[in-house]
Amino acid sequence: MEEKKNATIVDVAKMAEVSVATVSRVVNGNYPVKLETKERVKAAIAALHYVPNVQARELNTRRSSTIGVVVPSLYNMFFAEVIDGIEESVRKDGFSLLLNCAKNDPRQEMNCINALVSRNVSGIIVISPNTANIRESFYEELVRRIPLVFINGYHRITNVSYVGNDEKMGSRQALEYLMGMGHQRILFVRGANSDSYTIKEESYRQFMKDKLQLDESFIINIGEGNGVDTVDSTMEKLMEAIPACEPTAIMCCNDLMGVGALNACKRLGRKVPDDISVIGYDNISLSRLVEPKLTTMDQNMFQLGSNAASLLIEKIKGGQSKRITLDNVLITRESTGPVK
Amino acid sequence: MEEKKNATIVDVAKMAEVSVATVSRVVNGNYPVKLETKERVKAAIAALHYVPNVQARELNTRRSSTIGVVVPSLYNMFFAEVIDGIEESVRKDGFSLLLNCAKNDPRQEMNCINALVSRNVSGIIVISPNTANIRESFYEELVRRIPLVFINGYHRITNVSYVGNDEKMGSRQALEYLMGMGHQRILFVRGANSDSYTIKEESYRQFMKDKLQLDESFIINIGEGNGVDTVDSTMEKLMEAIPACEPTAIMCCNDLMGVGALNACKRLGRKVPDDISVIGYDNISLSRLVEPKLTTMDQNMFQLGSNAASLLIEKIKGGQSKRITLDNVLITRESTGPVK
DNA sequence: CTGTTAGCGCATTCAC
DNA sequence: GTGAATGCGCTAACAG
Numbered sequence: 001m002e003e004k005k006n007a008t009i010v011d012v013a014k015m016a017e018v019s020v021a022t023v024s025r026v027v028n029g030n031y032p033v034k035l036e037t038k039e040r041v042k043a044a045i046a047a048l049h050y051v052p053n054v055q056a057r058e059l060n061t062r063r064s065s066t067i068g069v070v071v072p073s074l075y076n077m078f079f080a081e082v083i084d085g086i087e088e089s090v091r092k093d094g095f096s097l098l099l100n101c102a103k104n105d106p107r108q109e110m111n112c113i114n115a116l117v118s119r120n121v122s123g124i125i126v127i128s129p130n131t132a133n134i135r136e137s138f139y140e141e142l143v144r145r146i147p148l149v150f151i152n153g154y155h156r157i158t159n160v161s162y163v164g165n166d167e168k169m170g171s172r173q174a175l176e177y178l179m180g181m182g183h184q185r186i187l188f189v190r191g192a193n194s195d196s197y198t199i200k201e202e203s204y205r206q207f208m209k210d211k212l213q214l215d216e217s218f219i220i221n222i223g224e225g226n227g228v229d230t231v232d233s234t235m236e237k238l239m240e241a242i243p244a245c246e247p248t249a250i251m252c253c254n255d256l257m258g259v260g261a262l263n264a265c266k267r268l269g270r271k272v273p274d275d276i277s278v279i280g281y282d283n284i285s286l287s288r289l290v291e292p293k294l295t296t297m298d299q300n301m302f303q304l305g306s307n308a309a310s311l312l313i314e315k316i317k318g319g320q321s322k323r324i325t326l327d328n329v330l331i332t333r334e335s336t337g338p339v340k
Numbered sequence: 341m342e343e344k345k346n347a348t349i350v351d352v353a354k355m356a357e358v359s360v361a362t363v364s365r366v367v368n369g370n371y372p373v374k375l376e377t378k379e380r381v382k383a384a385i386a387a388l389h390y391v392p393n394v395q396a397r398e399l400n401t402r403r404s405s406t407i408g409v410v411v412p413s414l415y416n417m418f419f420a421e422v423i424d425g426i427e428e429s430v431r432k433d434g435f436s437l438l439l440n441c442a443k444n445d446p447r448q449e450m451n452c453i454n455a456l457v458s459r460n461v462s463g464i465i466v467i468s469p470n471t472a473n474i475r476e477s478f479y480e481e482l483v484r485r486i487p488l489v490f491i492n493g494y495h496r497i498t499n500v501s502y503v504g505n506d507e508k509m510g511s512r513q514a515l516e517y518l519m520g521m522g523h524q525r526i527l528f529v530r531g532a533n534s535d536s537y538t539i540k541e542e543s544y545r546q547f548m549k550d551k552l553q554l555d556e557s558f559i560i561n562i563g564e565g566n567g568v569d570t571v572d573s574t575m576e577k578l579m580e581a582i583p584a585c586e587p588t589a590i591m592c593c594n595d596l597m598g599v600g601a602l603n604a605c606k607r608l609g610r611k612v613p614d615d616i617s618v619i620g621y622d623n624i625s626l627s628r629l630v631e632p633k634l635t636t637m638d639q640n641m642f643q644l645g646s647n648a649a650s651l652l653i654e655k656i657k658g659g660q661s662k663r664i665t666l667d668n669v670l671i672t673r674e675s676t677g678p679v680k
Numbered sequence: 681c682t683g684t685t686a687g688c689g690c691a692t693t694c695a696c
Numbered sequence: 697g698t699g700a701a702t703g704c705g706c707t708a709a710c711a712g
Contacts, residue, residue, distance in 0.1 A: 008688090008689055008690085009689060009690060009691095010689080010690095018698080018699085019698065019699040019700075020689090020690075020691090020699090020700095021691080021692080021698070021699060021700080021701095022697085022698060022699075023690095024690065024691055024692085025691095025697090025698085027690095028691080030691095031692095031697085031698095032697065033697070033698085034697060034698085037697085037698085051457070051458055052458070052689085052690075053399070053460065053688085053689050053690070054458060054459050054460050055395045055396075055398045055399045055404070055460060055688085055689080055690095056395075056399050056688070056689035056690045056691090056704090057689080057690055057691075058395045058690095058704095059393070059395040059396050059399055059688090059689080059690075059704050059705065059706090060689085060690060060691055060692080060703070060704040060705090061690085061691065061692095061704085062704070064395070066438070066459070074420040074421070074423055074424045074427070075417075075420065075421070075424065075625075077415075077417060077420070079420075080414040080415065080417070080419075080420045081414070081415070083414055083439075084414045084415070084441065087414075087439065087440070087441050088441075091440075096438055096440070096455060096456075096459060097438065097439050097440075098406070098436055098437065098438055098439075099423070099427065099437050099438075099439040100427070100431075100436070100437075101424065101427050101428075103428075114391065115436060116436075117391050118391040118392055118393070118394050119394045119406070119436060120393060120394055120395055141389065145346065145389075228625065231625070231629060259629055263629075285415070285568065285571070286626060286629065289571060289599055289603075289626065289629075289630060290629060290630060290631070291630070291631040348704090348705055348706085349705060349706060349707095350705080350706095358682075358683085359682065359683045359684075360683090360684095360705090360706075360707090361682070361683060361684080361685095361707080361708085362681090362682060362683075363706095364706070364707060364708085365681095365682085367706095368707085370707095371681085371682095372681065373681070373682085374681060374682085377681085377682085392705085392706075393704085393705050393706070395704085395705080395706090396688085396704070396705035396706040396707090397705080397706055397707070398688095398706095399688045399689065399690090399704090399705080399706075399707095400687070400688040400689090400705090400706060400707055400708080401688085401706090401707065401708090402688070
């Protein structure tokens, strides 16, 4: 195994009998070079299998052609679908994608971001950032150093681009839909460690108070909301909670929890939607594969991802911050119905 | 918008009143530094929010601390779970992960890899490589320049590390399990563009010939096997195929297809497992969330990922190539039963 | 223990 | 059009 050292720009210059500057020019095509010498350089490049060293180039241009993406988990297809959108869109502009997983841990989220910064990425997209559990200054300082885009979650920090569905409105819409079918005893199921849940919970609390004049609210926090065990742990918690508060409907912060709720009902012998209605959130592929098919709020993950990528690239190129809010659409399927 | 330039090692040195070398030493902790000056340097680092520039470091160490991962798709949780394993394991060794998605396209697969190479990654992991549809020399040349690990698929190329489940054996095991329950008319469902399917098909053909003395075989290729539409397109194809060949069992190359088969049976009014048994492959979370719960072969994705990461890092550090084959375990659930 | 210095490979002024 | 020279930020000898 001969460890043939890679050719550098100097080798090419020597072989083509020109200066390194000229080689650089033909490689980057940003300055005029006489056709003849250009050919000679190209020949040398080919002969030596020369590949420009990205680190060196990026060191002195002080740019980088990679962008960073931080996800809370890979276990929920939600994130996979968003990443898919980012990847496809970002690739078109010649960027590569550095992926970090925060494992639903605020501290880890900061670590990921620091790692990305030290890798000099040109920008960062954070999916469902956990700003609630990270000291405010962290993101505020970050955004001063590097273009930042949030997908979903809170977005109080100035100068970060944002793309999300209006989750506040979305949850309200879901609630109104349930109320329209006569539901009042609505159990709210959320997880820990994401702004997303908190937004929805606020929406829920307000709705219960304003619309239903109920001060009493039924809220279950099932802990980790995007993990391997989310479906099962939701099911377990609900197998206690359902008999305890006898809801006519259950509203879940994501589809994983929604499926957990479906399973709990099944185990408890409650018919969905006859005895209990269940509504999820996200519209991940899973939601239409279960039985009964889950009614849910569509988040259009791919769009979320590709829009975030566009916003980031805009900022990288010096543009302003922007906020995009996509429509949240109710997908009515089989898990919801009128209260008996 | 003040574009505060990032602090460099020089700034830190100046502030701490030491030389850059000393700063480098405390950052890397590879040489002794007096406690007192170390503290002073650390204070300066904190004050200036100094983050070492990775490009510069990698430029002169001629190493890179990122590794590349190529996946065929993000739509199958299989890949998300493998990536999860890679990411967690790789991070411990200080590497970051550059993710590329080949969209189930051999040409795209090569593009991804070329992009990774020019980014100077220190190694590449390819999940379910499509060597069958890529000219042989491509991977052979690649492996001469860079450490390479395959996850699953064929692995004829020398000097690439490999980790996979024995899919040949696994499919055989599944088939034997079905035969043990009296099944003979077994429909085989595969997809396009992955070595993985071909391995299983060979296993199936051989089994049908050897064990069941059947020359006739029932094979359906549903096309894209890891996409958004895999479940549905499998269902559609099978709604024709099932009445046409009246199988007592259906063996699917992955769980997405397995769920599609379940849905087809449901639509056709065939009871699973009473009328037809269905077995999947992978054991993605989906498989235990559907109704009836899918019997499947466990691929232990997380292990697949973390083992691949270890092998890659071993190779990066100069170690030899290695092959790891994990056990394939049959997970018996509710979708299979004896033939009537 | 600590400072000085020489590159890593490349892009980019500034001359010619 | 082209070449020489400078420096991006950092690590690694080498010398104290």
